[in-house]
Every structure is written in C-alpha cells, then in structure tokens.
Amino acid sequence: MLFLVVRSAFPLEEEVGRIHPGARLLVPTSVLAELDGLAKSLTPGAMAARALADRYQIVPTTERGDDAILEAADGTGAWVATADRELRRRLAIRGITALIPRDRHRLERVYPRRARGPAGVSPVRSRDSRGNG
Secondary structure, eight states, rough: OOOHHHOOOOHHHHHHHHTTTOOOOOOHHHOOOOOOOHHTOTTTTHHHHHHHTSSEEEEEESSOHHHHHHHHHHHTTTEEEEOOOOHHHHHHHHOEEEEEEEESEEEEEEEOSSOOOOOOOOOOOOOOTTTTO
C-alpha cells in the first residue's frame, strides 16, 4: 500500500479516515526492514515509501513478510490495508478485516469470513484427540 500511495498519490490516510474515523495507521517493523533493503537496491519509490512509513506508529514483529503483517494484525486487532490478493485471502481465513484499493482513489472494507473474538482475538476451534473439530 505504501508504494501505491507513492506511485499514484493514493489518498490512504483520507480513505482510512473515511472508513474508520479516528483510526491510526500502523507499520510492522518487518515492512520497514523490507523498505530499507529495497531503498539500498535503489528500487524506484522505495525511499519515498520508507519516508512515508516513518509518519506512522511502528509495531514490533518477529516474523517476516506477510507472516509479520498477520502477526501485527493479530497482536493489535488492526485491520490491514493491502493490494495483495494472497495476503487478503490469508487475512480472511484468520478473521482479519482488509482494506483494499477499489480504484485509484478509494478503499473498500472487506469483511472476514468469520467474526473476530473480543480484543481482536480470532476464535479457535477445539479438536478432540483424534483431530476432529
């Protein structure tokens, strides 16, 4: 999403505010590390995306890539803004709401397949000793 903001002037903050007034934008530490690596390799837009990320609150993560984004969302109860279809699928499976770009200037809220429990905790099905759930 940060690259989308940089490359197309997508109004991320405004759209998040429209969908969820008062929401704060958070960035996992893994995203910062990935942007730092892309900036070092001179990937176009990476330095601007990294500068944009510095405007938001940082969330510590121990994982990398999409796993870190899932970790951060689970740990904070946050929604995730993403243009990545595979990440969106994984978010839905875990009961995490996604915000996806619908066109060049709008986000759409995509509800998960199942409801989250209290405080952002996803419900867990119990299994018996035979693995039946």
